[in-house]
Amino acid sequence: MTMYHLVKRAIVATLFISASVGSASAIDIQEVTSPGGITAWLVSDDTVPVVAVDIAFKGAGSSQDPEGKAGRANLLASTIDEGAGDMDSVAFQTALQDNAVRLSFDSSRDHLYGDLTTLSSSVEQGFNLLRLALTEPRFDDEALTRIRAQITVGLRREQNDPDNVVARLWSRTAFPDHPYGVPANGTVESVANLGHDDMVDAFKHGIARDNLVIAVVGDIDADTLAALLDSTFGDLPEHADLADVAEVEPAMGLTVSDTVDTPQTAIRFGGPGLPRSDPDFIPAYVMNHIIGGGAFSSWLFQEVREKRGLAYTVYSYLAPYAHTAVFGGGTATRNDQAQEAVKVILDQFERMATEGPTEEELADAKAYLTGSYALRFGSSSSIARQLLFIQIEDLGMDYIDKRNDLVEAVTLEDVRRAARRIFGEGRPTVAVVGAPAG
Structure with missing residues (x-):
């Protein structure tokens, strides 16, 4: 060259x-x-x-x-x-x-x-x-x-x-x-x-x-x-010929394990979430930030890592797929602490469904989510990717302008309602891999 x-x-x-x-x-x-x-x-x-x-x-x-x-x-x-x-x-x-x-x-x-x-x-x-x-x-x-x-x-x-x-x-x-x-x-x-x-x-x-x-x-x-x-x-075929994919909900309430000779147990949890088109998706998005998506400030981080030292990191997410929606997350901990870590995580889900966050926690979450939104538009490539996702999800050309207003409009009752829909119907499915005690 x-x-x-x-x-x-x-x-x-x-x-x-x-x-x-x-x-x-x-x-x-x-x-x-x-x-x-x-x-x-x-x-x-x-x-x-x-x-x-x-x-x-x-x-x-x-x-x-x-x-x-x-x-x-x-x-x-x-x-x-x-x-x-x-x-x-x-x-x-x-x-x-x-x-x-x-x-x-x-x-x-x-x-x-x-x-x-x-x-x-x-x-x-x-x-x-x-x-x-x-x-x-x-x-x-x-x-x-x-x-x-x-x-x-x-x-x-x-x-x-x-x-x-x-x-x-x-x-x-x-x-x-x-x-x-x-x-x-x-x-x-x-x-x-x-x-x-x-x-x-x-x-x-x-x-x-x-x-x-x-x-x-x-x-x-x-x-x-x-x-x-x-x-x-212009020369692409006019119509795709895609196989039908069934709508599905993730199974709930199961616990499965796979034994691996390792000092740590890897943990994944998840259950039904909310579709991107659901009116409660934005409240659920704010709720997820509070419970596990907000890194150091989240409930899971505070309860699992800061108060008990059970894991280095723990997280949750919302994943709206084309044919399902998932609320999930994961962590990793010592084998002898795996059972306690899972219990603490499930307790936070129950707490969110029954009590919900405080006004201060809601305000902090909304301030972070609205303030950080501009970071998604830092380059031509990142803007193009955002525009692509907005089209795929059929959110409308004005979504960028109204997105922060949608977040700001979320109330405590909105978050509690979304939490009840996600956590109030039963326990998520939990998978563990390692050699956990108990």
């Missing part, structure tokens, strides 16, 4: 990190529709010469992996950019580097994601490389063998990591006979059986215009973007 290319890559790397369009309240979102009918959300800003693009193919995540093919979506996301058109992997990656373009893909339970970041001077080249990856991926044997080996190394390492083992144990217990209970990145055995035909099949069924969501931020105007939308995505 020439010195010119090395300097260019260093400059663009700095721009990618620093590119920003200001605070959340100053973001002006446009809806751009191409002549061919492809729609994207755009935040146009020429402060720095960078364009960030985030895309998602809704429904094309690991929940589409066929039985015995766990990890297919993960391998697909890892190999889409490993050669396209007449370029093998080396040639394609070289083209990305020569044009100062960053392109990557990843997958979740529900969706397949892609993100592109490029200098505005290279925007046409960047979009063209994205087009090639989405319309003419190669899935060459060399690339598949290499990426499959990398994934397998990670999976073997996870087999000896109690945190990963307990996460998988909880998922298959909470979601038996459902795609959410299957490891998203597969197993050593399932990944070994994935090949070229599997990638072609996943690609053919999951990549289309009708499940495509696009967010673009940076130094590009609406007219330029409209033309690029058609040239980049």
